[in-house]
Amino acid sequence: MKLLRVGPPGEERPAVLDDAGRTRDLRSLLGQTADIDGDFFASGLAARVAHALRRDELPLFDGDGATGALRGRVGPPVARPGKVVCIGLNYSDHAEETGATPPSEPIIFMKAPNTVVGPDDEVLIPRGSVKTDWEVELAVVIGSTARYLGSHDEALACVAGYAISNDVSEREFQLERGGQWDKGKSCETFNPLGPWLVTADEVPDPQNLGLRLWVNGEVRQNGGTKNMIFGVAEVVRYLSQFMVLEPGDVINTGTPAGVAMGMPGQPYLRAGDVVELEIDGLGRQRQTVGQA
Incomplete structure (x- = not known):
């Protein structure tokens, strides 16, 4: 998978790219306040994302239209690392x-x-x-x-x-x-x-x-x-x-x-x-x- 975070600095939202290169929103799966961070990896959420992606259960990112084309700023793929x-x-x-x-x-x-x-x-x-x-x-x-x-x-x-x-x-x-x-x-x-x-x-x-x-x-x-x-x-x-x-x-x-x-x-x-x-x-x- 390709995990990424999209949005202005400090307001990035977690996403994933599907096999067609379309941006999929992870908030429906992870919750509105979740992020791609240490807790995400420690909790095994990456496996849940992969499963949902295979089953086509993740919506296209807001504002990306029918194509799911990536728009706007891309932030770092990991929220503030511990080190x-x-x-x-x-x-x-x-x-x-x-x-x-x-x-x-x-x-x-x-x-x-x-x-x-x-x-x-x-x-x-x-x-x-x-x-x-x-x-x-x-x-x-x-x-x-x-x-x-x-x-x-x-x-x-x-x-x-x-x-x-x-x-x-x-x-x-x-x-x-x-x-x-x-x-x-x-x-x-x-x-x-x-x-x-x-x-x-x-x-x-x-x-x-x-x-x-x-x-x-x-x-x-x-x-x-x-x-x-x-x-x-x-x-x-x-x-x-x-x-x-x-x-x-x-x-x-x-x-x-x-x-x-x-x-x-x-x-x-x-x-x-x-x-x-x-x-x-x-x-x-x-x-x-x-x-x-």
Whole structure:
């Protein structure tokens, strides 16, 4: 399934795309106040949605007419995550372009949950920033509590699904201002997510996905999850040894080569730039860059 949330910021409504690409309203099944969040995954509601979708019991989204065509703003597919955990330098080609030694264990940092915005929302360059960078990443959404997992099979069983993430980064704040990476990762709008969450059953091999990113129509990143140093299963298993992962948590799993920091001339983002991202089977994002 493709789960999504549609509507203005703070007023998003839960929905699902059917096989014909029509938007189906989940409120008739979940209730008027329900959302796609940690409780949704913990309560097993995804299975109920799948059953109702197969039986054609979900109405078309309000205002979409007979076609069910998606209209209006798409928000992040998961309502405010409890935490956003990120893995740094997790692609061999990205480590090479930045001159870093590939890590022997996953590099972990956190990103403020309120950085998560819709896939096509404006990305704001922070005040005083001259080194705002892009990063297309595979996002993993946790579906059940992960704690001291013992195997890769256990880890993958805890995954609800996958989405596109743009792990926007301010490199000066991250690397030149001392302290930890978080302050270069947690500026407002720094985590566009979506357009939808594709459930894990539709992504049989998360290590065989192509990732691409364009800036102003020029290809900047063109890689594949096969080049991850630590695959999805290992990332989830590893993280569970140090923190409890809860339903609705998001993990950004790293980016391939092609970021501004690793390019000649370091062409960082400027107001007016347009960034587009896609991952095989997970949809596409498009953001215009503005100034905070």
